[in-house]
Amino acid sequence: MGLLELYNPSLWVGTSAASSYPPLADRVEVDVAVVGGGITGLTTALLLKQAGATVAVVEADRVASGTTGYTTAKVTSLHGLTYAELIDTQGEDKARQYAQANQAAVGQVAALVDQLGIDCQFEHQPAFTYTTEAARRADIAAEVEAATTLGLPASYTEDTALPYPVEAAVRLEDQAQFHPRRYCLALAGAIPGDGSHVFEMTRARDVEETGGGPVVRAGGGEVVAADVVVATLLPFVDLGGFFSKAHPMMSYAMAVRVHGEVPQGMYLGVDSPTRSVRPVRLDGETGLILGGQSHKVGQGGETGQYYADLEAWGRASFPIRSIDYRWSAHDYVPVDSIPYVGRSPRHQRVHVATGFKKWGMSNGTAAGMILADLLVGRANPWAEVFDATRVDPKGSIKEFVKENLNVGKRFVKDHLARSDSPPAGQLAPGQGGLVNVDGNDVAAYRRPDGSLVAVSAVCTHMGCTVQWNPAETTWDCPCHGSRFDCEGAVLNGPAVADLAPVPVEEQ
Ligand SMILES: Cc1cc2nc3c(=O)[nH]c(=O)nc-3n(C[C@H](O)[C@H](O)[C@H](O)COP(=O)(O)OP(=O)(O)OC[C@H]3O[C@@H](n4cnc5c(N)ncnc54)[C@H](O)[C@@H]3O)c2cc1C
Numbered sequence: 001m002g003l004l005e006l007y008n009p010s011l012w013v014g015t016s017a018a019s020s021y022p023p024l025a026d027r028v029e030v031d032v033a034v035v036g037g038g039i040t041g042l043t044t045a046l047l048l049k050q051a052g053a054t055v056a057v058v059e060a061d062r063v064a065s066g067t068t069g070y071t072t073a074k075v076t077s078l079h080g081l082t083y084a085e086l087i088d089t090q091g092e093d094k095a096r097q098y099a100q101a102n103q104a105a106v107g108q109v110a111a112l113v114d115q116l117g118i119d120c121q122f123e124h125q126p127a128f129t130y131t132t133e134a135a136r137r138a139d140i141a142a143e144v145e146a147a148t149t150l151g152l153p154a155s156y157t158e159d160t161a162l163p164y165p166v167e168a169a170v171r172l173e174d175q176a177q178f179h180p181r182r183y184c185l186a187l188a189g190a191i192p193g194d195g196s197h198v199f200e201m202t203r204a205r206d207v208e209e210t211g212g213g214p215v216v217r218a219g220g221g222e223v224v225a226a227d228v229v230v231a232t233l234l235p236f237v238d239l240g241g242f243f244s245k246a247h248p249m250m251s252y253a254m255a256v257r258v259h260g261e262v263p264q265g266m267y268l269g270v271d272s273p274t275r276s277v278r279p280v281r282l283d284g285e286t287g288l289i290l291g292g293q294s295h296k297v298g299q300g301g302e303t304g305q306y307y308a309d310l311e312a313w314g315r316a317s318f319p320i321r322s323i324d325y326r327w328s329a330h331d332y333v334p335v336d337s338i339p340y341v342g343r344s345p346r347h348q349r350v351h352v353a354t355g356f357k358k359w360g361m362s363n364g365t366a367a368g369m370i371l372a373d374l375l376v377g378r379a380n381p382w383a384e385v386f387d388a389t390r391v392d393p394k395g396s397i398k399e400f401v402k403e404n405l406n407v408g409k410r411f412v413k414d415h416l417a418r419s420d421s422p423p424a425g426q427l428a429p430g431q432g433g434l435v436n437v438d439g440n441d442v443a444a445y446r447r448p449d450g451s452l453v454a455v456s457a458v459c460t461h462m463g464c465t466v467q468w469n470p471a472e473t474t475w476d477c478p479c480h481g482s483r484f485d486c487e488g489a490v491l492n493g494p495a496v497a498d499l500a501p502v503p504v505e506e507q
């Protein structure tokens with residue numbers, strides 16, 4: 001199973017064309033190798049090509065099939081409640097860099113849509129961060145003040161088009177929404193030729209910085225380049241402990257049709273649980289994307305309940321006529337709330353872009369702009385705040401310790417849990433579970449035809465025990481977010497190897 005064939009494909013995957021770039025089978029030399037063909041990697045590669053460099057994009061699956069194919073696709077610099085906190089922890093200068101980078105990214109997406117004539121439902125919409133709790137009005141007012149201080153066209157309002165009462169909201173004009181996969185397919189299409197390439201179904205296994213420059217070993221070949229950009233959501237090789245500085249959070253979305261008019265504007269509620277609303281085109285009609293719910297990857301338990309809760313809220317809030325698509329995906333949340341973009345702390349010519357905290361449509365585009373500037377020797381005004389070599393960011397130590405204690409607990413808890421595993425005979429068709437075979441945890445899945453497939457439950461990244469995700473029929477790692485299909489093949493990194501098959505005989 002690939003990312004495009006997931007149990008619950010997204011609206012974007014379900015309504016975009018297939019791509020078929022060749023796998024890497026040889027040695028290729030380019031100026032820049034870009035590993036990862038999501039919005040970040042493709043933007044980086046295209047901007048570099050437009051600046052005169054040759055590039056090779058190396059994608060494990062199909063382009064825009066990762067989180068970019070499973071997003072809600074608001075393109076905005078309004079990121080919930082962000083700016084008051086950023087001013088507090090980073091100071092006004094760096095907070096302004098973050099705001100300007102994301103505002104510029106909205107403009108960059110619009111410019112590429114225009115330049116390449118991309119048919120991707122791009123349209124401007126105002127963005128809102130709202131609360132339904134009177135007690136949180138002050139948080140909204142503080143965010144408006146912080147955003148305007150940083151130069152964003154934000155205003156305070158109590159008036160939105162949502163059908164339920166809102167106490168207060170930040171409103172930011174002239175933001176955008178689009179169909180992210182159609183947009184990315186067009187970016188990918190503009191890359192090959194004149195010494196540049198896109199390779200699909202080519203998982204990179206290794207990046208090595210040699211005397212002659214870095215080499216990416218991937219699929220049946222290798223890419224030798226002056227510089228490498230790793231844009232794989234979370235780096236698949238250890239470029240500087242990023243797996244301990246950003247943690248994987250899963251969230252849920254559905255595309256629905258409703259009776260009557262849909263509210264215009266892109267909304268994010270800051271109360272718990274988080275709620276997201278935006279209009280979308282569905283087969284010529286206007287529908288809505290509703291999003292929300294959240295848990296750490298591999299720590300959600302009965303994941304079907306998150307879909308059920310989202311649907312219950314959706315039906316209570318909007319006159320839903322049909323639910324056409326539902327999907328889930330994850331992104332990485334950095335401990336200090338700022339993505340890591342730029343040179344890797346452990347390398348000279350290997351660069352990273354990760355930790356977009358569910359705002360990668362703008363942050364990933366900004367990362368592409370920063371990396372393209374960096375690699376062609378142009379100064380970039382926002383590079384400092386995203387600096388991937390920063391150490392011990394102010395205000396983040398508590399978060400760092402908390403997140404890594406959580407990972408530590410998963411190691412201990414999961415290893416202790418082995419003896420509680422049920423016998424494989426109890427698994428119904430379509431069900432998976434950890435079963436005990438000779439004292440070892442084995443990830444077992446009963447196929448719809450009744451046959452049993454068993455693989456090692458030990459994640460091939462760093463050895464945590466994977467957990468069954470019943471809503472998606474995947475094996476998800478609770479430590480750093482690797483995901484595997486029901487038969488053990490890697491879907492999402494940082495793991496690069498499949499779960500090892502385990503022979504089991506049923507009586
Ligand atoms: C439910 C949800 C809703 C969201 N909504 C929004 C939103 O409204 N607005 C917004 O701005 N952001 C949103 N985000 C966040 C945004 O979608 C992500 O930040 C963004 O898509 C990340 O893009 P990327 O290119 O960095 O990663 P990806 O899109 O994940 O791309 C990485 C690529 O790398 C490939 N890869 C991985 N390992 C390897 C390897 N070893 N070799 C080769 N290739 C590899 C993967 O197959 C993948 O295609 C949302 C996220 C979620 C989960």
Ligand code: FES
Pocket residue numbers: 459460461462463464477478479480481482493494495
């Ligand atoms: S993702 Fe790191 S141990 Fe599984």
